[in-house]
Amino acid sequence: MREKIGFIGLGIMGQPMAQNLLRAGFPLTVFNRTRSRCQPLVAAGATEAPSAAALAQQSDVIITVVSDTPDVEHVLFDPDGVWDGLAPGKVVIDMSTISADATVKFAEKLKSRGCQMLDAPISGGQQGAIRGTLTIMVGGDRATFERCRPIFEALGERIVYMGGSGCGQRTKMVNQVIAALNIVAMTEGLHLARKAGLDLERVLEVVSSGAAGSWMLTHLGPKVLDGDFSPGFMIELQQKDLRLVLEWIERIGDDLPGARLAYSLFTEAVTKGFGEQGTQGLINIYE
Numbered sequence: 685m686r687e688k689i690g691f692i693g694l695g696i697m698g699q700p701m702a703q704n705l706l707r708a709g710f711p712l713t714v715f716n717r718t719r720s721r722c723q724p725l726v727a728a729g730a731t732e733a734p735s736a737a738a739l740a741q742q743s744d745v746i747i748t749v750v751s752d753t754p755d756v757e758h759v760l761f762d763p764d765g766v767w768d769g770l771a772p773g774k775v776v777i778d779m780s781t782i783s784a785d786a787t788v789k790f791a792e793k794l795k796s797r798g799c800q801m802l803d804a805p806i807s808g809g810q811q812g813a814i815r816g817t818l819t820i821m822v823g824g825d826r827a828t829f830e831r832c833r834p835i836f837e838a839l840g841e842r843i844v845y846m847g848g849s850g851c852g853q854r855t856k857m858v859n860q861v862i863a864a865l866n867i868v869a870m871t872e873g874l875h876l877a878r879k880a881g882l883d884l885e886r887v888l889e890v891v892s893s894g895a896a897g898s899w900m901l902t903h904l905g906p907k908v909l910d911g912d913f914s915p916g917f918m919i920e921l922q923q924k925d926l927r928l929v930l931e932w933i934e935r936i937g938d939d940l941p942g943a944r945l946a947y948s949l950f951t952e953a954v955t956k957g958f959g960e961q962g963t964q965g966l967i968n969i970y971e
């Protein structure tokens with residue numbers, strides 16, 4: 685029998701992910717802080733819960749895709765949160781990008797209630813969420829991961845078990861360091877091309893197919909050329925991810941100069957008012 689799923693956080697990523705779960709035939713209950721965002725899912729057959737607690741009561745597996753660590757803590761543990769609707773045997777899957785250390789603490793607390801928590805952050809952007817082709821990196825109990833595999837398969841294509849609690853989030857930090865530095869490289873290169881008076885279409889064509897090619901150049905380069913700064917992944921969320929990386933790396937006594945540089949550039953973009961643009965909007969700090 686299909687697990688009953690409760691989904692919290694219907695933003696850029698959560699909305700299409702929840703739609704894909706419905707399409708795959710999972711009974712779905714949804715909850716979102718801004719209630720109007722539940723409407724497209726209710727129209728597609730989901731049930732709307734009046735609170736995160738009510739959602740947890742009706743669900744076997746509760747998925748969260750919200751912004752940052754305090755937001756996950758809020759939907760899980762504040763009054764009327766998931767905690768208030770839990771019973772032993774239920775599973776929480778957090779697919780947001782948040783602190784690995786906090787994740788381990790949340791998982792321990794949930795375990796005291798007889799519930800397992802998986803950290804399962806995602807990569808692949810808004811298009812990956814829409815197409816159900818996300819990459820999912822999972823930490824937590826292995827048997828729980830196997831139980832939830834059909835859920836992950838409705839959302840993504842590459843699903844990899846990384847180890848115990850927090851290992852999914854630590855892997856996502858690695859992903860975000862590489863992704864952020866690729867965005868810096870892509871925007872600086874295109875800014876240079878513009879300053880050099882080159883034909884940007886042709887630059888994109890030739891550079892994308894050589895050794896400088898990247899996901900960022902292929903997917904976000906054309907948006908830069910079109911002046912399309914609508915968000916697939918917001919600058920302020922990329923800044924948040926780099927902050928998480930720097931907090932973590934400081935705690936383990938290491939240094940990542942490239943990540944520090946990327947953090948300062950994304951912070952400049954936020955300060956200049958570009959925080960709600962897509963990450964390709966980083967080019968606007970140069971112009």
Ligand SMILES: NC(=O)c1ccc[n+]([C@@H]2O[C@H](COP(=O)([O-])OP(=O)(O)OC[C@H]3O[C@@H](n4cnc5c(N)ncnc54)[C@H](OP(=O)(O)O)[C@@H]3O)[C@@H](O)[C@H]2O)c1
Pocket residue numbers: 692693694695696697698716717718721749750751752754755758759779780781782806807808809810916917918921925
């Ligand atoms: N976009 C991407 O390409 C991408 C890729 C990989 C990972 N991620 C990660 O996925 C997560 C979601 O990203 P997104 O792009 O979908 O962001 P988003 O569009 O801003 O959506 C955020 C969602 O979280 C909810 N939320 C935020 N704070 C909350 C709080 N305190 N209480 C209750 N609900 C809260 C929002 O509710 P409202 O509707 O009420 O605002 C919204 O549903 C983030 O951790 C992000 O880093 C994003």
